[in-house]
Amino acid sequence: EAGVTQFPSHSVIEKGQTVTLRCDPISGHDNLYWYRRVMGKEIKFLLHFVKESKQDESGMPNNRFLAERTGGTYSTLKVQPAELEDSGVYFCASSQQGFGTEAFFGQGTRLTVV
Amino acid sequence: AQSVTQLGSHVSVSEGALVLLRCNYSSSVPPYLFWYVQYPNQGLQLLLKYTSAATLVKGINGFEAEFKKSETSFHLTKPSAHMSDAAEYFCAATASGGYNKLIFGAGTRLAVHP
Numbered sequence: 694e695a696g697v698t699q700f701p702s703h704s705v706i707e708k709g710q711t712v713t714l715r716c717d718p719i720s721g722h723d724n725l726y727w728y729r730r731v732m733g734k735e736i737k738f739l740l741h742f743v744k745e746s747k748q749d750e751s752g753m754p755n756n757r758f759l760a761e762r763t764g765g766t767y768s769t770l771k772v773q774p775a776e777l778e779d780s781g782v783y784f785c786a787s788s789q790q791g792f793g794t795e796a797f798f799g800q801g802t803r804l805t806v807v
Numbered sequence: 808a809q810s811v812t813q814l815g816s817h818v819s820v821s822e823g824a825l826v827l828l829r830c831n832y833s834s835s836v837p838p839y840l841f842w843y844v845q846y847p848n849q850g851l852q853l854l855l856k857y858t859s860a861a862t863l864v865k866g867i868n869g870f871e872a873e874f875k876k877s878e879t880s881f882h883l884t885k886p887s888a889h890m891s892d893a894a895e896y897f898c899a900a901t902a903s904g905g906y907n908k909l910i911f912g913a914g915t916r917l918a919v920h921p
Contacts, residue, residue: 697850724907735811736897736911749908784851788907793839793858796907798851 695719697799699785705805711773714802718767718787725768726788726796727760731781742768754779775806809834811900813912820919826885828915830898833879838900840881841909842872846894854896857881868892893919
């Protein structure tokens with residue numbers, strides 16, 4: 694069974710440009726999460742999808758970030774325009790329904806804004 | 808607000824020595840608790856989880872953790888460190904609200920030397 698897959702693994706962009714990160718969750722997992730780790734600090738929650746619906750987007754930093762989950766399958770996270778402070782590692786995770794069930798994480802996308 | 812605190816951003820042990828990584832959570836209601844490990848260039852991998860069953864939880868690779876409600880702690884231990892245990896370890900707790908949104912600690916990087 695394939696795990697959570699994220700593309701690209703690394704991205705270096707200039708300030709002001711746009712970047713789109715993609716996450717393919719484990720098949721059948723209704724829950725999809727985006728997290729971010731900035732500069733070796735704690736991993737912070739960004740948002741949560743249940744199927745195609747945004748359940749909780751309380752962690753999204755500002756309106757430069759837009760997340761979508763088309764048809765309840767893969768998800769994209771777009772940053773437009775990117776700022777220096779957006780640099781970090783963006784993790785995607787997916788889980789089945791049920792409180793306390795394991796969240797499976799992807800390898801992350803390392804985003805560097807220069 | 809809920810928080811997870813990991814004491815010590817870096818821990819160094821000798822091969823064969825006891826590994827103890829500390830984690831404390833703040834929550835009025837005991838959450839579900841997790842330990843994840845991240846090896847270099849890999850995603851987060853679940854080591855073990857506490858979901859209100861047994862307070863002593865055994866995980867993969869010889870790790871275990873004990874939930875202590877009175878101390879709001881969930882420390883991770885391994886009796887004998889191996890070189891392959893060198894990695895970054897994250898403690899996480901489920902946030903209140905009924906879904907699987909996780910609150911992470913800042914991580915502890917474990918170094919194992921001969």
